[in-house]
Amino acid sequence: MSECTEQYPVIRPGKPILFETYRFRGRAGCLIPKEGRFCATRDVVIQWVKDKLDQVPLPEALSQGEEFSLDFYGQIAEGVNLPERKLWTVRMTQPDVGLPGHIDPVPGCSWISDLSVMEIDGQVEFGVKITCSYLPDRKALPGFIRPGIIRRLAHLVGLSQIRPVDGKVWDLLSPEDLNDLEGFLCSKERYLPVVVISQTDGPDPSSEQSYLVDGDHLAKDLIGYAHVVRMNWDLSLLWTDMVGVPWTVSNGGVRIYRPGLDFDADQYQSHPLMDKDRIRRWMGSADRRDNGYVQYLSDFLKSFPARTSLSWGGLVFVPEARLIAREERAKAPMEDQVARNEALEDQIEALKLLLEATRSDRDEYLAMAESALRETDSYKEELFSLRNSYITLQAMWESRTGQSVDDELILPDSYNHMAQWVSDHFTGRLKLHPRAVRALKDGAYEKPQLVAQALMALAKEYRDVKLGLQDYSVFQERLQEIGLDCRPSISNESAGKYDDRYFIPISQNGRDRTLLLDNHLCKGVSKDRSLCLRIYFLWDNSRDEVVVGWLPSHLPNSKS
Incomplete structure (x- = not known):
């Protein structure tokens, strides 16, 4: 027979990519x-799964909340019930x-x-994660789509x-509500972003039109994606006093507070603020519900749950629950060796499946981390280039x-806008650490313009x-002109007596370090904060800039 030379094409779909969307x-x-x-x-949850698997023959075990498994021409579902742990979990795969x-x-x-x-501990915990599996040739990433089970559970x-999480706006009504808001924003258990809509100083403050964004409509749209808060004019003034101008939202502005907020460690710019003038330019003549800004805000917030680190606590999903069920069966008394061997084989198979699921999760998280790292490096290079150009x-x-x-x-002439003044004029030369920004809120030194001259x-x-x-003498001469001295602040040994007050965390060359201020x-020695000025700083040689860690009051020492 002659050798066949005809070539047949082979279709190779490639390894699927896993992307967690919610x-x-x-x-x-x-x-x-x-x-x-x-x-x-x-x-x-069972009814939602049954609705999703419409026209698929379903086992009775699903309706009873028992363990089940089905594979109907590519539509796959598996449920695990662990009654001793009061746990029921299901995994469903659909095209x-x-x-x-x-x-x-x-x-x-x-x-x-x-x-x-x-x-768990007398409370019913619910968890859901949605993962998209797609082929490498897909050009666009899948959308951050919230599953319908969120609305269903919220309402039922x-x-x-x-x-x-009910799709309703949280209206702040009293100063006590502001204390609740601050605690909520800083809670380590908060995984969803908070968007705060403030009231303008319009002609009719009681009118809904005094809010540029329709909070009720936005809250319904973002159920399960974000919490929506509405803050009136009077409370926004109190909020400014509480958190300081850099961190506030007022006069028609809208601010997003990301999860994990720490006023003393976060850069305030990382919690986006949109003022009323920019919102109005974006809105144009459109209404408060359907305009470019609302669409941007909605799309931006819908990506948060998938990009936010979330601890599942004691919750487990099918791969792990499957293994737990097999382990419990293997421990149960059995009459013969055959049954014991079958139980052990089931346990081994569950381990293999859990390992495969863990590897898939690992590959997904590694890919996400690599993508984030590349994106971060790109932004760093761009920022470094812009900074040097400036x-x-x-x-x-x-x-x-x-x-x-x-x-x-x-x-x-006040401390209210000093952080923004520094950011506007000294970028690349001097920056205020978040702790210093926070300290300005309570600034009491009587001459804020002298503080500004010192920073300059x-x-x-x-x-x-x-x-x-x-030469250093040039700096000394400038300090003499404005009546200030520059001195070492404290030794490392002595600073350790005051916790971290004299130390600030900063990132240098990709590494987090804690450095001494x-x-x-200095000016003045009075214990009266209005008469005594101190500005604590260090030199960051990795960025060629001054970092101010505290001002304008005195940090504690052996004499205070």
């Missing part, structure tokens, strides 16, 4: 009596069918839904994530004009000294 963990059953919460929540009239189905794409209901049995332009302007770019600066001296003369462009500018 995750949620919260308490369920707050709308019904405590003793019936677990069963009621589980039954709602992508799109959204009729809105989104076309994507060939080669499937969706994996993992849901778990468990009673109740959901909460510290606060109710500093170069300043130097060129000074060289041509013979004047400093700081000569015409208008000094702030650090950004100009002191920085030039550290870069070798000027080893210098401070």
Whole structure:
């Protein structure tokens, strides 16, 4: 026979990519009596699974909340029941069918839904994670789509994530509500972002039109994605006093407070604020519900749950629950060796499946981490380039004009906007650590303009000294002109007696480090904070900039 030379094409779909598009963990059953919460929540989830598997022959075990497994031509579901642990979990895999009239189905794409209901310490916990499996040639990432079970549970049995997840706006009504808001924002158990809508100073403050964004409509749209808070004019003024101008939201602005908020460690710029003028420009003539800004805000917030680190606590899903069930069976008394061997084989098979699921999760998280790292590196390079360009332009302007770019600066006459003033004028030369930004809120020194002059001296003369462009005497002369001294602040040994007050965490060359605020500018020795000025700072040689860690009051020492 002659050798056949005809070539046949081989279709190679490639290894699927897993992309988690949604995750949620919260308490369920707050709308019904405590003793019936677990069963009621589980039954709602079971009905949702049955609705999703419409026209698929379903085992009776599913309706009873028992262990089951089915595979109907690519539609796969498996449930595990652990009654001793009060745990029921289900995994469902279905092909992508799109959204009729809105989104076309994507060939080669499937969706994996993992849901778990468990009673922990007397509370019913519910968790869900949605994963999209798609082929490498897909050009667009899947959308961050919230599963319908969130709305269903919220309306039928109740959901909460510290606060109710019910699609309703939280209207702040009293100063006590502001204390609750602050505690809620700083809670380590909060996994969802909080969007705060503030009231404008319009002609009719009682009108809903005094809020540029329709909070009720937004809260319904973002149920399970974010909490929506509405803050009136008077409370926004109190909120500003509580958290400081850099962290506030007022006069028609909208702010997003990310999960894990720490006022003393976070950069306030990382919690996005949109003021009313920019919102109005974005809205144009459109209404408060349907406009470009609301659409942007909605799309932005819907990506948060999938990108936020979330601890599942004691909740487990099918791969782990399957192994637990097999382990419990292997421990049970058995009459013969054959049964024991079968139980051990089941346990081994469950271990293999759990290992495979763990590997898939690992690959997904590694891919996400690599993508995030590449994106971060790209932003860092761009920021570094812009920063250097900005500093170069300043130097060129000074060289041509013979004047400093700081000569015409208008000094702030209060501490309210000093953080923004520093950010606007000293980028790349001096920055305020978040702890310093927070300290300005309670600034009591009587001459804020002198504080601004001191910061300017650090950004100009002191920085030039550290870069070798000027002699130290130039910096000393400038301090003498404004009546300040520069001294070492405290030794490492002595600083350790005051916890972390003299230390600040900063990132240098990709590594987190804790550094001593080893210098401070001084004026006055009075214990009266209005008469005594201290500005604690350090030099960051990895970024060639001054970092101010505390001002304008004195940190504790052996004399205070």
